[in-house]
Amino acid sequence: MLMHEEIPLSLYVHIPWCQKKCPYCDFNSHTIETNLPEARYVESLIKDLEWDKKLSQGRKINTIFFGGGTPSVFSSKSIGRIIAAIDNLIGISPNAEITIEANPGSTDKKKYGDFFSVGINRISIGAQSFQSKHLDSLGRIHSNKDAKDAIKAATKAGFNNINIDLMHGLPNQDIREAKEDLKIAIDTGAKHISWYQLTIEPNTEFHSKPPTLPHTDELADIYDNGMTLLSNQGFEQYEVSAFTSDKKPSLHNLNYWSFGDYIGIGAGAHGKITTREGDIVRTLKSKMPNSYMERRDKNPRNKKSVPQDELITEFMMNALRLKNGVPWTYFESRTGISQSVISERVINLQNQGLLESSMEQLRTSDLGYRFLNSILERF
Numbered sequence: 286m287l288m289h290e291e292i293p294l295s296l297y298v299h300i301p302w303c304q305k306k307c308p309y310c311d312f313n314s315h316t317i318e319t320n321l322p323e324a325r326y327v328e329s330l331i332k333d334l335e336w337d338k339k340l341s342q343g344r345k346i347n348t349i350f351f352g353g354g355t356p357s358v359f360s361s362k363s364i365g366r367i368i369a370a371i372d373n374l375i376g377i378s379p380n381a382e383i384t385i386e387a388n389p390g391s392t393d394k395k396k397y398g399d400f401f402s403v404g405i406n407r408i409s410i411g412a413q414s415f416q417s418k419h420l421d422s423l424g425r426i427h428s429n430k431d432a433k434d435a436i437k438a439a440t441k442a443g444f445n446n447i448n449i450d451l452m453h454g455l456p457n458q459d460i461r462e463a464k465e466d467l468k469i470a471i472d473t474g475a476k477h478i479s480w481y482q483l484t485i486e487p488n489t490e491f492h493s494k495p496p497t498l499p500h501t502d503e504l505a506d507i508y509d510n511g512m513t514l515l516s517n518q519g520f521e522q523y524e525v526s527a528f529t530s531d532k533k534p535s536l537h538n539l540n541y542w543s544f545g546d547y548i549g550i551g552a553g554a555h556g557k558i559t560t561r562e563g564d565i566v567r568t569l570k571s572k573m574p575n576s577y578m579e580r581r582d583k584n585p586r587n588k589k590s591v592p593q594d595e596l597i598t599e600f601m602m603n604a605l606r607l608k609n610g611v612p613w614t615y616f617e618s619r620t621g622i623s624q625s626v627i628s629e630r631v632i633n634l635q636n637q638g639l640l641e642s643s644m645e646q647l648r649t650s651d652l653g654y655r656f657l658n659s660i661l662e663r664f
């Protein structure tokens with residue numbers, strides 16, 4: 286029987302607007318047309334949280350993540366109001382990690398200090414690149430200088446837990462340029478870098494009008510050179526795209542990857558919850574901002590139990606993304622499924638040298654990490 290009270294709880298808050306939609310992005314984000322319905326959306330979020338309050342079942346929230354979209358388009362007053370409502374309705378653990386995503390082009394840098402004073406203690410800055418021609422080709426609204434200024438402003442505002450989002454494999458990018466972006470990010474003093482390879486997603490402008498991307502072998506060279514640079518500069522990879530130089534991983538993402546529980550509020554947000562009865566359920570909110578806000582007086586939540594085979598796949602997809610994996614005990618304690626159900630597959634993968642044979646820790650070998658997708662296909 287799953288013991289829900291032993292499973293850590295996080296909260297995700299989705300803010301679905303951006304100043305301008307980027308051509309590569311398939312997140313649930315929409316260009317701000319005329320007026321941002323900020324006050325109405327905040328009311329809807331609080332209503333949503335009132336419904337989901339019971340999912341916490343006595344647990345406090347350990348991490349909060351304001352994601353988007355671009356949550357930093359909201360005022361610090363609104364963000365502070367949401368944090369206060371979370372604390373009132375559910376309760377926030379002391380020293381909880383509270384992150385906000387910020388786009389250097391759409392945030393008045395003075396706001397950073399205000400975000401800090403309403404309780405945000407980690408900021409994730411979407412720099413993407415520090416080179417004008419790449420920022421242009423990505424359709425970003427900020428300049429190279431804006432990105433650097435945003436990082437300086439965050440430091441000045443008091444943040445000592447800063448993440449920089451960078452992408453690589455950009456249209457016509459070469460190895461030198463990709464390394465230069467990493468060097469600049471490292472030189473800012475930020476202790477966390479998320480380094481994503483640009484992917485062309487369906488339903489994006491880049492999908493209908495594909496840009497010229499580097500060839501496969503160039504992409505591999507960019508990746509290998511970037512990994513060497515990060516490692517030489519003391520940045521440890523702890524997840525496929527996440528690197529930290531100061532043992533400052535994203536605690537919020539670690540909870541997802543370790544198959545912890547999370548409540549998701551906001552348009553299109555999903556949650557994963559272990560119930561008192563030992564069942565694991567998924568929740569999903571209306572995707573479009575208007576329909577989400579219109580439903581604010583009714584329960585906006587769709588809820589469904591997760592079948593056993595999906596639970597196994599999801600657990601493995603999350604846990605094995607972590608370089609060090611997770612304790613083996615998490616498999617039973619967080620899915621409710623006996624380890625014996627997967628033991629034959631695990632032994633086969635261990636015999637092939639793709640999974641470590643440790644009895645304590647479920648993790649890939651170095652070889653297995655390079656072929657993560659082939660391992661995941663077995664689950």
Ligand SMILES: C[S@@+](CC[C@H](N)C(=O)[O-])C[C@H]1O[C@@H](n2cnc3c(N)ncnc32)[C@H](O)[C@@H]1O
Nearest residue numbers: 309310353354355386388411450481482483484
């Ligand atoms: C929700 S967005 C971040 C915050 C903010 N809206 C911004 O763009 O500055 C999360 C991150 O995902 C990454 N991302 C988005 N679309 C991507 C794609 N198609 N391929 C690779 N990374 C992508 C970007 O690095 C982006 O900063």
Ligand code: SF4
Nearest residue numbers: 303306307310314354
């Ligand atoms: S990448 Fe960020 S700013 Fe661009 S559309 Fe997506 S969420 Fe908005």
